[in-house]
Amino acid sequence: MKSAEEKIELLRKQLHQHNYNYYVLSQPVISDYEFDKLMHELLELEEQYPNLQDPNSPTVRVGSDISNDFDQISHHYPMLSLQNTYSEAEVADFYNRVKKSLKEDFEIVCELKYDGTSISLIYEEGKLKRAVTRGDGRRGDDVTQNVRTIRNVPLLLKGENIPEYLELRGEILLPWSSFDAINKEREEQEEAPFANPRNAASGTLKLLNSRVVASRRLESYIYNMLGEELPTNSHYDNLTIARSWGLNVSDTLKRCTSLDEVFEFINYWNLERKNLPVTTDGIVIKVDSLIQQRNLGNTSKFPRWSIAYKFNAEQAITRLESVAYQVGRTGAITPVANLEPVLLSGTTVRRASLYNEDAINSLDLHIGDMVYVEKGGEIIPKITAVDIDAREQSLMLGDKVRFANICPDCGAKLIRNEDEAAHYCPNSEGCPTQIKGRIEHFVTRKAMNITIGPESINLLFDKGLINDAADLYQLKLEDLVNLDRWGETSAKNLLQSIEKSKSVSYERVLHAIGIRYVGETVAQKLAHAFPNIELLSKATFEQLTSVEEIGDRIANSLLDYFSNTKFKEFIDRLKMHGVQFELSDDLIASMSDKLEGMTFVISGTFNLHSRDEYKEMILKNGGKNSGSVSKKTDFILAGNNMGPTKLEKANKLGIKVIDEIAFLEMLS
């Protein structure tokens, strides 16, 4: 039996790690329910043993999502969180506590609890001035530029008697449809998919490139209004008015006058929420009158006038039959659990993701185990726990699951890099799945746009006609017409589309050749910085990482790639066949080295060109973009409403602030 001290230690360590997984990596390995359970356990122990308090315990510090690339802003009103419960009895306790404390009639507003990332929108004179993330509750990141791209956040409010200063609090969400599309794209790039729409939303909000943000179709849902001169004394009425000003306030909120009505709302939405376009994880219950809210007050963490009732994630229990390992085109290995089919939220589940070796070990999985599968905000269900008691009686219990040590496809010994959770098959040149995967990637529409499907690639590979994408350019009509089910027309079409791909731009070719971590955008950045493949293949680590958005991981992957003689030969063969390995003359004509060695920080909004256009001009003319002001900054290209923190810092460091006219003059 562990001592209380040891238990507290262990819980703190676990919760710190889970906080890190969630906030920093955006890759949680346990469900919110399990997280809350651990947190509850720790809270209880800390209450029982006050002498074991620790100022750094996860119970006193809610994870912070502050990242370095945005100005930090103090919240005018702190962003508190809510007391959570999974129990209806505790909702009743809350209701009765409020009743006892107020000693007068009161009304309750029930709302959906949106499962995204919270935002504070500041409107001055009806104009959107600033959007700030929750951060640590007292200070958050200024993500105004990104939030401006969200279509249902009004830039100007419409209506009468809009207070001078207003804060609207709400949730930024990614609808299921956009989430699925983004993950599909990430999987194509062999980037880890987002675990759920919430992580995708918070990750997106922190992107440095607001064009990408705009393309992801985030949405806002407003649930609170703050300020000194609010239109009414009722939370419900204020939200209704906010809706009339153009803010996206859900029409699902309901004013209730009894506890029964509250439960009716809970039960209705527990089922109906599955038909909503966005994820919700519970119900928020609030006292309607702002005066009553003020009288009830706050504890150090939560308002006493509100509570969140959280829905249990849907779970099922089933048997683990086996674990399979899949190989991707870059050799990354993904473990997948094969399950005895089980019904979960209306679909039959046969497989679940197992993420990586650490996730498998932390579950102590055995073949034959009865496992809990859960579908929270995720599309692919995951295994959250093992029924240990069932194991003792089980006659079907097999071996402990140990991560594969050889590639299921080619038998090569797998490797795992230090600091990485994933395993890789290192046999990039001999592993059939990787070879075929690279060819499949090469021909995709966004890459070389060659019209050939995976089945035909398989066939050509099996017949020994292609062993890499360069072999496509050697195919002859007589090779193809004799193949099973191939006629002259389909053979000619393929050859034509291969021929056409020779005019695909260098940027896209760089993406097509399938260097690990080099997706579309990175390829474009690289092509502009190194306008032909010779320059790129000779670039040093320092030269590579000095390009915007190219970090250590991408640079090392490029160095690896170009140090492999097989890949160098591959590129030589493509070049020989006429594939483009340098930027077009037109593009080069628009480039110069006028900004060589200069680092710029762009801030604010502009009239003549977009922010992205300015970024591109800086890159094309040899300059560097940076997200934050530091001693290394040479110029700040300032537009309208530049962040005050940036300006202050620039003045302190003596950095030159220029406007767009002055910048364009530098280039002329």
Ligand code: IVH
């Ligand atoms: S009210 C002081 N209402 O849940 C009260 N929050 O656990 C502040 N959330 O940080 C929150 N839907 O991000 C409120 N209808 C809703 C909500 C909601 C989602 C989030 C919000 C907050 C967290 C609290």
